[in-house]
Amino acid sequence: MAPQRRAGPKAAESGGGSAGTGVDRGERRRLSSVRKSRAHQESRRKWLKVAFLVSSAVLGGLLSWRYLVNEDGVAEVLAHYSESLQDRFIEVPCSEDYDSHKRFEGCTPRKCGRGITDAVITREEAERIRRIAERGLSLGGSDGGASILDLHSGALSVGKHFVNLYRYFGDKIQEVFTEEDFQLYRDVRRRIQQTIAQAFGISSSSMYLTKPTFFSRINSTEAKTTHDEYWHPHIDKVTYGSFDYTSLLYLSDYTEDFGGGRFVFMDTGANKTVEPRAGRVSFFTSGSENLHRVEKVRWGTRYAITISFTCNPDHGIGDPVLT
Numbered sequence: 001m002a003p004q005r006r007a008g009p010k011a012a013e014s015g016g017g018s019a020g021t022g023v024d025r026g027e028r029r030r031l032s033s034v035r036k037s038r039a040h041q042e043s044r045r046k047w048l049k050v051a052f053l054v055s056s057a058v059l060g061g062l063l064s065w066r067y068l069v070n071e072d073g074v075a076e077v078l079a080h081y082s083e084s085l086q087d088r089f090i091e092v093p094c095s096e097d098y099d100s101h102k103r104f105e106g107c108t109p110r111k112c113g114r115g116i117t118d119a120v121i122t123r124e125e126a127e128r129i130r131r132i133a134e135r136g137l138s139l140g141g142s143d144g145g146a147s148i149l150d151l152h153s154g155a156l157s158v159g160k161h162f163v164n165l166y167r168y169f170g171d172k173i174q175e176v177f178t179e180e181d182f183q184l185y186r187d188v189r190r191r192i193q194q195t196i197a198q199a200f201g202i203s204s205s206s207m208y209l210t211k212p213t214f215f216s217r218i219n220s221t222e223a224k225t226t227h228d229e230y231w232h233p234h235i236d237k238v239t240y241g242s243f244d245y246t247s248l249l250y251l252s253d254y255t256e257d258f259g260g261g262r263f264v265f266m267d268t269g270a271n272k273t274v275e276p277r278a279g280r281v282s283f284f285t286s287g288s289e290n291l292h293r294v295e296k297v298r299w300g301t302r303y304a305i306t307i308s309f310t311c312n313p314d315h316g317i318g319d320p321v322l323t
């Protein structure tokens, strides 16, 4: 048999005693070398398997990280819902967006950035403000997931459109809102304006409230018109024109009242999120240095107010008055 023939000369070469003993030794060596080569192959297979599993795990990890970063845009949380922040300010370089508009020295942003504070509006005040929004919005409401109420212009979402609630309800509006409600609204606006002025080193009197300044109520109902599509990335200065400083006052709690619906600054490389919390004020310069979006609300109802400021007195609006 071929194996024996190959073993023969080896046994003879080894210079062993009898021909029979040489053959036995040869056979043993052959068997041992077959065993060794099998063991070697087995261990190589094992290592390949381990290497495959490790590289799959690494690849899987990388893919899920990319999924998290891309899908949720989450890389860094600027303000966690469970923490009460005194003050957080992050300066970012200003975009050139302000150069294409008339400049108002002492107001038009030279310093840009974003700030978050839970120390300006109390949770009780936020709750009172939310009740104003609930009352107003209960008179209408969008068919889709996003409804707005603008106490300045009177715009209220109804079905797929808007109505002017002051015109629509006339004097009856006094049964919905009280002078106290409007006083609180004005006071909250004033304190937020001062906070922004201080953070950006400008005078509060050089800023003017501008439109739209509005309550938003968002739930997970499917969008029916483009007005319901609040989740698109945007730049406020581009979308709304007159904005120089945007502020948001959150009136409900992320994870407690709703899921999804986090605010995301879309920075190259790493997005930054602000998790809404009742009484939390988030503010930022309105140019493309602060491109942002709101995640889709997955469950519950999210209330907020967008309060916007301009440096151009021609674009200023007044506080709402109960007519």
Ligand SMILES: O=C(O)CCC(=O)C(=O)O
Binding pocket: 216, 236, 248, 262, 263, 292, 293, 294, 304, 306
């Ligand atoms: O409600 C928010 O968190 C952001 C809303 C917003 O981006 C806007 O009103 O322009």
Ligand SMILES: [Fe+2]
Binding pocket: 234, 235, 236, 292
């Ligand atoms: Fe915005």
